[in-house]
Amino acid sequence: MxxxxxxxxxxxxxxxxxxxxxxxxxxxxxxxxxxxxxxxxxxxxxxxxxxxxxxxxxxxxxxxxxxxxxxxxxxxxxxxxxxxxxxxxxxxxxxxxxxxxxxxxxxxxxxxxxxxxxxxxxxxxxxxxxxxxxxxxxxxxxxxxxxxxxxxxxxxxMSRLPSIDPNTRTLLVCGYPNVGKSSFMNKVTRADVDVQPYAFTTKSLFVGHMDHRYLRWQVIDTPGLLDRPLEERNTIEMQSITALAHLRAAVLYIVDISEQCGFTIAQQAALFHAIKPLFANKPLLVVVNKTDVVALDALAPEDRAVLDEMAAEAARASGAPAGEGALLQMSTLREEGVMAVKQAACDQLLASRVEQKLQGKRIQDVAHRMHVAVPAPRDGMARPPVIPPGVAAARARRDAGDKRRTEKDVQEEQGGAGVYSADLRKGYQLKSDEWKYDILPEIIDGHNVLDFVDADIEARLEALEREEDALAAAAALEAEEMEEDHLTPEQLATLEEIRARKGAIVKAHRMKKAVANNQAVLPRRADAERTATTRNMKSALERMGLDAGAAVARARSRSQSRVGRKRARSAAASAGASAAMDVDGQPPKKRVHSSKSRSMSRGRSLSMAAPAEGKGLKDAAQRNRAVKMGDRAQRRMGKAARRGEGDRHIPDLKPKHLFSGKRGIGKTDRR
The missing domain is CATH 1.20.120.1190 (Four Helix Bundle (Hemerythrin (Met), subunit A))
Incomplete structure (x- = not known):
């Protein structure tokens, strides 16, 4: 970070x-x-x-x-x-x-x-x-x-500056303008630096990141440098000088051997020797680019000598052993040698960082705590290191150039993507390879399920279907031959009764289904068919094998007593009406009631005015007033009972937090 x-x-x-x-x-x-x-x-x-x-x-x-x-x-x-x-x-x-x-x-x-x-x-x-x-x-x-x-x-x-970590693993790319620094960075990292065929396209430091040996690396692309004194360099060049002077990084000095950048190899070598003090104590590699235009072997002897001298100077500056100062070649256009240059630079930087840590003082604090465990021999048998035969065979094939045939190679040989269909069964590990392409490759007790399938199963199935069709046709013919003309009168009556009962059952079922079994019990006067009679009750109980005599007698006695009570009440009412007349045949004087009782209907006032014992009210006026008070108290409960979820209710038409005014400046009290 x-x-x-x-x-x-x-x-x-x-x-x-x-x-x-x-x-x-x-x-x-x-x-x-x-x-x-x-x-x-x-x-x-x-x-x-x-x-x-x-x-x-x-x-x-x-x-x-x-x-x-x-x-x-x-x-x-x-x-x-x-x-x-x-x-x-x-x-x-x-x-x-x-x-x-x-x-x-x-x-x-x-x-x-x-x-x-x-x-x-x-x-x-x-x-x-x-x-x-x-x-x-x-x-x-x-x-x-x-x-x-x-x-x-x-x-x-500063907000547009790249985030550069000065202490992490870094590759620093430098050289003359237009020699291929930004192209190299675009190839090895996920950055996208602008590349143009003219000088000083890169005017500031650019940072890209890559992965090598499971480690994160940062690559810094620096603006191009010119061979001139330090005091004459501009701001763009001084950014590169600053990065070379202070960052602990592996430096890649890129040389354009095709000279398409506008500078000769001698000029590029002069710049290398001019900034050589900035490469001290840093891994340094000289990389020749654009080998697709001019090959390294095709250079003039004097140019090749200049490049070899630069490579030797780079090896001495980075402290590499003798013989490791060879030139690195690459072509960013064809992507040839780019990964080799990246790997060589990363390896040299890792080795340099390890060497610096070994030479530091902190390694002494850790060295005495390190212990290498060596197992004690348990017998006299020699157990030298050995490579497994499979691994050795694979390495031999790799060294011989025998590349393993992959599924992609097979796809390219058989028409490419969209044409080739991968064989997913060729890797099945079955007891017999003949079972791989069976329709049902399922194994039970070492046998294929398909082996148990009867070969005549389809013929047997067709015979069974023909037999079922013949039986169905015979049943239909027998049903057609049976007509009502051949039935006796008793059978016809039974048939009509069955049909009527079946229709009634269907009708009752449909009625219950329509009202979701939520139909109220009808009163007797609404029972047009008179189904609730003692005769129907008696027949229903007898069909169930029960004696219905006691039930019928009890129902009839209740009906007769109810009729007797009605007749008694009507007789008492007529007697009371006649007794209400005076001896001379004149009607009695009307009773005087309060204004509240007179405002009520006649039937209601008479019923309420009737004497009721145990009520605690002394007269009809108090009873009328009590009834009205009860009705008024029930009115609110009735409204609430009729209220549903869709009813809109506003408990407060003017809530205080919306109608109390705006707070003034500096106040926190809205009241």
């Missing part, structure tokens, strides 16, 4: 925006109204709070800016020099120093005016002191406008 991430630096506002942000926050988050009758002590506290709050905001925001930007003296030397190259170290430190001084001045102004506000003797004097403090703070920040604008430009540029 990179040690530095410049993308998290917050935006630096301009001086005007800075002032608006802080003053607006002060206005929103502090009280804004001084009421009449306040004591002078409370007025002082009011304005002191505003001054302190504003100074605290300035201090926090300036501190955040100073902490976000990296300090030149605290970062890695590579980033320190890169900051110096891109932004000018002195200008950068001066801008941060001015913000630091502005923060101190604002704190000093707030401290002084808070001290003066403690002795303010009137509302006007306290208010003017507050305005003076705010004005001086804003004046200090207005003077920091150029520094804030410069830091914002620096932040935007």
């Amino acid at each position: 990179p040690l530095y991430s410049f993308k998290t630096i917050q935006i630096v506002p301009t001086s005007k925006d800075f002032i608006d942000i802080v003053l607006s926050r002060t206005q929103r988050q502090t009280p804004t109204v001084v009421h009449n009758g306040w004591a002078i002590n409370r007025i002082r506290q009011f304005y002191m709070r505003k001054v302190k709050f504003t100074a605290t905001n300035w201090h926090e925001k300036l501190t955040k800016i100073l902490e976000d930007f990296p300090k030149v003296d605290d970062v890695h030397p590579f980033y320190a020099d890169l900051l110096n190259v891109l932004y000018d170290r002195d200008h950068y430190k001066l801008a941060l120093g001015q913000l630091h001084m502005a923060r101190s001045l604002i704190d000093k102004v707030a401290q002084d005016y808070v001290r003066l506000l403690k002795y303010g003797d009137s509302l006007y004097r306290c208010k003017e002191l507050k305005r003076a403090a705010m004005g001086r703070m804003c004046t200090v920040m207005k003077k920091q406008g150029p520094s804030l604008a410069y830091l914002e430009q620096v932040r935007q540029h």
